[in-house]
Amino acid sequence: MKMTMRNVCGALVGLSLAACGPALEEEQDTTQQEASLEAGCTALGSSITSHSCVHSNNAADHLAVTATSGLTAGTPSINTAHKQYDVTLPAGATGTVKFRPATAGSWAFYRTQANTLTVKNGATALSPALTHTVSVSGCGLVTVAVYDLASTTTDYQVDLGTASGNLVGVVAERAEDYRIRYYQDADSDTWGNTNVSVLTACVPPSGYITQRFDCNDSNASINPSATELLGNSVDENCNGSLTN
Numbered sequence: 001m002k003m004t005m006r007n008v009c010g011a012l013v014g015l016s017l018a019a020c021g022p023a024l025e026e027e028q029d030t031t032q033q034e035a036s037l038e039a040g041c042t043a044l045g046s047s048i049t050s051h052s053c054v055h056s057n058n059a060a061d062h063l064a065v066t067a068t069s070g071l072t073a074g075t076p077s078i079n080t081a082h083k084q085y086d087v088t089l090p091a092g093a094t095g096t097v098k099f100r101p102a103t104a105g106s107w108a109f110y111r112t113q114a115n116t117l118t119v120k121n122g123a124t125a126l127s128p129a130l131t132h133t134v135s136v137s138g139c140g141l142v143t144v145a146v147y148d149l150a151s152t153t154t155d156y157q158v159d160l161g162t163a164s165g166n167l168v169g170v171v172a173e174r175a176e177d178y179r180i181r182y183y184q185d186a187d188s189d190t191w192g193n194t195n196v197s198v199l200t201a202c203v204p205p206s207g208y209i210t211q212r213f214d215c216n217d218s219n220a221s222i223n224p225s226a227t228e229l230l231g232n233s234v235d236e237n238c239n240g241s242l243t244n
């Protein structure tokens, strides 16, 4: 049996660090699957995006750097997550910064302008795992690109294309840290099947929800909020008892 702390922790980061303590989650062993950004992910979920917006909206989380024209000895790094780097670009031109991931994984680069972003390993431009626009009320982040960055000893080169005012804000977050487990709700009674789930930082598949503990996911009249009907052999409210 495999135990993990990361799942519970990641799902709670945006809510409460205090809740991210000793909780251990028992991995299900049947039909659940570990969703990856590459397999059917159409957009990042609300957890990582809203978390990024919190830092973008907090002036105390902003750091200012000046990008260089190409990679030079003076090219600044934007390595720290949970910050918005306000990157000044060369006037009317592409600017270069560096990014060395603290942990290998899928890194999301949110930006305040829909300018281009290219991540390179040496001379090789990497293909993004995902890019999409962002539209969150009250949040200045408008686009995101996700790259799978495997090396924690590489300074990846990040080229930022021309931007209005020669200034663009960049928030980098690791997608794996914001995974949430969703459960299949096949009978649409708002209670999911504990045994059929996905763990993902992306928007969940259709019909998947965060609430679980449906003991019969093919009958919408049976779930933990249903009323127990006495005198039959059905546990309508999923509490394990036929008498209450």
Ligand SMILES: [Ca+2]
Pocket (backbone or CB within 6 Å): 184, 185, 186, 187, 188, 189, 190, 191, 192, 193, 214, 216, 217, 218, 223
């Ligand atoms: Ca259900």
Ligand SMILES: [Ca+2]
Pocket (backbone or CB within 6 Å): 228, 229, 230, 231, 232, 233, 234, 235, 236, 242
């Ligand atoms: Ca009953």
Ligand SMILES: [Ca+2]
Pocket (backbone or CB within 6 Å): 228, 235, 236, 237, 238, 239, 240, 241, 242, 243, 244
């Ligand atoms: Ca019952």
